[in-house]
Amino acid sequence: MEVLEKYFTNPTTPINKKQVVKQYYASAKLFETFNKEFELLIAESQKQLAIITQNQNS
Numbered sequence: 001m002e003v004l005e006k007y008f009t010n011p012t013t014p015i016n017k018k019q020v021v022k023q024y025y026a027s028a029k030l031f032e033t034f035n036k037e038f039e040l041l042i043a044e045s046q047k048q049l050a051i052i053t054q055n056q057n058s
Helices: 002-009 018-056
Strands: none
Touching: none
């Protein structure tokens, strides 16, 4: 997160805690959405791979 990076690069810079919490929450939501979609795509890919493998063995 950019705010924390600026803080740790220059610790004398004041940090806006509300902004940090807001950005953290937004990042967490984005990751949650990405992760759910990724899990669905992996599950679908595994099903397709199982079907292809089964068809090749037939």
